[in-house]
Amino acid sequence: MTTNPLAVLGQRALNVLRGLGHNATFFADLLRNTPAALRRPYLVIAQVHAIGNLSLLIIMASGLAVGFVLALQSYYALVTYGASESLGLLVNLSLVRELGPVVTALLFAGRAGTSLTAEIGLMKAGEQLAAMEMMAIDPKSRVLAPRFLGGIVAMPVLAVLFSSIGILGAYVVAVQLIGVDDGNFWSIMQNGVDVWRDVGNGIIKSIVFGVICTFVAVYQGYETQATPEGVAHATTRTVVISSLSVLAMDFVLTALMFTHKQ
């Protein structure tokens, strides 16, 4: 039987559509199971610990490093225009609007996303999820929804901490090392950053990224092939899909939030 290339193409397109639909129904299922997860708050708290607390080290270290580098690079870019006093403002806006949410989401996908996918995938490979269903316990409400909620709670906190540590790191480099004026650093920054438009929009972004990363991680874990190989593939797929989705969504959100009508 000869394979008709058009039929193959059509089959692939249909598979993509079917995958999207499966994603959507899974998402709806997760949302439906959220109240049940909230009725056992300890499950959610344990997940916030596993996802958020244990990611603190990498997020804070990265925030510090990004703050240092941002201060150094911005200084050398600004000093040619005599605008080196605006260093604090530039660093703050870069962190709070863009780098905080996005870099935190990428690190989150790498650290917490992979651990979620691997954990759920191994549960599936070890038939624990099937055993739960046998006992009439919906694994979505006991296992998946708490992790989903935990990720959504942890992500904005991590993004805020990333931005804060970044600004403090930039302060150390700019004021102590380079010699930018201390008072100017903070006052020009305070005058130029709007709480609702900049910090608030950054937090909205981080919540959206949290939903994306956690959902992708949980979905890939649940749908993995029940073999060790399958779990490994699912883990890498989580990182790739989360990262690409976060970056695409970042463009959309930035266009929506920060383009002015003037």
Place this chain on the structure above:
Amino acid sequence: MGKRSIETLVGLFVLLGILGLLFLALKAANLGSFTSSGDNYTLIAKFDNIGGLKVRAPVRSAGVTVGRVTSITLDPKTYQGVVKLDMQRGVQFPNDSSARILTSGLLGDQYVGLEAGAEEKVFAPGDTIKSTQSAVVLESLISQFLFNKAADAGSTAAPPPPPTGTKK
């Protein structure tokens, strides 16, 4: 890890997040300067040209910020820019004070500068500032400069025609 200690750690995590948020909002953004000690009163100033003045620009007197610009509209009858100023309650100005649009630094943001007058009576809320001076428009300044230069150069000869840039 015991149940208690996990809950404590998560509580610390969330607390750290809230502290970070407070730091960002108060120290790194403009929330601190928004809260006013009392209620504010509104003054209105009309300018022929507001230049690059924006909403939320500061209102300063002797360099000290005493208020904010809350709205900028065009008066359809007189074609003047109507600027509403939100002034701090603690500072009252004599009702012959003048308002000018100044620039902070050479190329910085523009703000409204108030110079106190000599009258005894002060502005009531909602009053209009009568003496105003518009922003300096760079092009008018340049054409005025060129016209003066040409006038100096041609003062011995016949008076030159005015450059096309100046108003009649």
